[in-house]
Amino acid sequence: MVRNRRPGAFAVNIRDIEHRPGNMREAEFDVALTEQWGEGLVAVEAGETVSLRLRLESVHEGILVSGEVSSRYTGECGRCLTEIDAPVEVEFQELFAYPGGEASDFEVQDDHVDCETLVRDAVVLSLPFQPVCRPDCPGLDPVTGERLADRPEQERSETPDPRWATLAGLLSEPAEDPGASGTNPQNS
Template sequence: MREHSFEVSAPAKWGEGLVSVAEGEPVAVEVRLESVHEGILVTAEIDSRYTGVCGRCLRDIAEPLQVEFQELFAYPGEEATDFEVQDDHVDLETPVRDAIVLSLPFQPVCQPDCPGLDPVTGERLTANTVSEQREPLDPRWAALQDYTPDHDD
């Protein structure tokens, strides 16, 4: 068993949604390599940061990202495997990229209770913003606007 810690820069933008890990963003990797009968078992912890925009209010966000994964790199043989040991080395770029991209939030928010944007004005709503604007009334229902249950005529 061997353990290594290193930091590299993301070689390209990882992620295509509202948030992604930017090219050149530092990616810290702590990896444990264990020899097993079938190949090399890789266990890794990854620390980085993603940037993008909030899915509700479109405010810029940057959050830390922590991911763990475990993958078996098999010795070359007759069976097809996802990852293979090549010349006694393992290439971690693909499993690291896959783990990071799959852990990115699909609908990121700047805060858990982000109120989003006002649908009429497009302005950011805040916790103390009171939005009591009435929806435009359909002219076909305008006659019922003055109706009350105790109305006798």
């Protein structure tokens, strides 16, 4: 289905400051995402609220948009697969140039600026590439697949695996040493 070419949820009307350098306005609004942002181990899910605080300044070349965005991302810890749910907050600034002017990644469209790509890129780039549930997450036990963080510290480092107990018993038995029997019957 082809979407209409109308301003989206992230568009801000700038008619009142367009071509009037020195003028400024602010905008604050929330957007509920209709699609997921991010493709990694963590992402901002569809339905999540993205809160925007924008400052739009009219300059000669166009509209300078700066602001901050906050939301939440969810996903899995890259080491132990525990679910992660954490806040994300990013600042951004970009010039939306007037069409036909200076080359720019973003352009003023008619009477508005559409901040969706700008905001989405800022958020996605700030998501951790290798997310962890906590900075010192010990990950999973390579043998059992158990979460090491769930086990008490002592148990982890000091209690040997019961399967080793038999072997340990064998090793601690006094070894038979043929030369240790004090007297040699052949040398009488």
